Amino acid sequence: xxxxxxxxxxxxxxxxxxxxxxxxxxxxxxxxxxxxxxxxxxxxxxxxxxxxxxxxxxxxxxxxxxxxxxxxxxxxxxxxxxxxxxxxxxxxxxxxxxxxxxxxxxxxxxxxxxxxxxxxxxxxxxxxxxxxxxxxxxxxxxxxxxxxxxxxxxxxxxxxxxxxxxxxxxxxxxxxxxxxxxxxxxxxxxxxxxxxxxxxxxxxxxxxxxxxxxxxxxxxxxxxxxxxxxxxxxxxxxxxxxxxxxxxxxxxxxxxxxxxxxxxxxxxxxx
Numbered sequence: 001x002x003x004x005x006x007x008x009x010x011x012x013x014x015x016x017x018x019x020x021x022x023x024x025x026x027x028x029x030x031x032x033x034x035x036x037x038x039x040x041x042x043x044x045x046x047x048x049x050x051x052x053x054x055x056x057x058x059x060x061x062x063x064x065x066x067x068x069x070x071x072x073x074x075x076x077x078x079x080x081x082x083x084x085x086x087x088x089x090x091x092x093x094x095x096x097x098x099x100x101x102x103x104x105x106x107x108x109x110x111x112x113x114x115x116x117x118x119x120x121x122x123x124x125x126x127x128x129x130x131x132x133x134x135x136x137x138x139x140x141x142x143x144x145x146x147x148x149x150x151x152x153x154x155x156x157x158x159x160x161x162x163x164x165x166x167x168x169x170x171x172x173x174x175x176x177x178x179x180x181x182x183x184x185x186x187x188x189x190x191x192x193x194x195x196x197x198x199x200x201x202x203x204x205x206x207x208x209x210x211x212x213x214x215x216x217x218x219x220x221x222x223x224x225x226x227x228x229x230x231x232x233x234x235x236x237x238x239x240x241x242x243x244x245x246x247x248x249x250x251x252x253x254x255x256x257x258x259x260x261x262x263x264x265x266x267x268x269x270x271x
Contacts, residue, residue: 008032022177
């Protein structure tokens with residue numbers, strides 16, 4: 001099962017106020033919050049939740065739900081609601097299609113002006129929340145924008161037309177600090193994700209540290225890959241090891257390189 005790296009919040013999760021103190025202890029990589037949406041909507045809880053999310057996860061994401069109005073005007077409305085952004089902040093566009101509910105699939109000509117406006121105003125590369133069902137999801141003009149993929153499947157790997165940075169794997173999550181069900185997400189590459197958020201990379205372990213360089217993680221299998229003493233290791237974590245990893249991930253605020261003491265299976269020499 002994918003690991004829990006992030007949640008995304010909207011007014012639907014506000015039947016009781018979000019407890020960001022509890023949420024900060026979950027070990028999330030990010031918290032995403034809906035800022036604006038269709039017909040000029042502004043989430044009345046956004047400003048409060050956006051401020052508190054800063055203390056509960058390394059990265060926070062603000063997103064806009066696209067409608068048929070002028071996309072540049074929508075981008076400006078979104079940026080006005082979000083306010084100044086900086087290190088650790090990500091901006092995203094939620095483009096969905098549900099003809100039965102009157103939500104059409106908008107063409108690239110409608111999405112791209114939003115992306116371009118947000119990037120030109122903030123210097124940040126927006127993420128694109130888009131399902132594989134989107135008929136034009138493979139359009140090469142979208143390749144620039146990191147994919148946030150909603151795909152609710154029992155498979156270990158979701159169907160997609162291009163690599164994803166975030167996979168939203170269930171809308172039925174139960175997370176401490178949130179009284180109602182919430183979307184759960186995992187991240188494919190921590191270092192790349194943090195770089196896109198404008199965060200510095202985790203510090204390189206000292207020469208005395210047995211882990212010389214953290215390389216990556218497979219979020220589908222909880223396997224860790226790294227170079228240790230010049231060798232490539234892979235470690236499938238059992239339940240106890242995974243719980244330890246999760247707790248230490250909280251304590252180290254995401255700098256997880258020092259804690260892979262459980263990796264003991266050398267599978268190939270380094271090149």
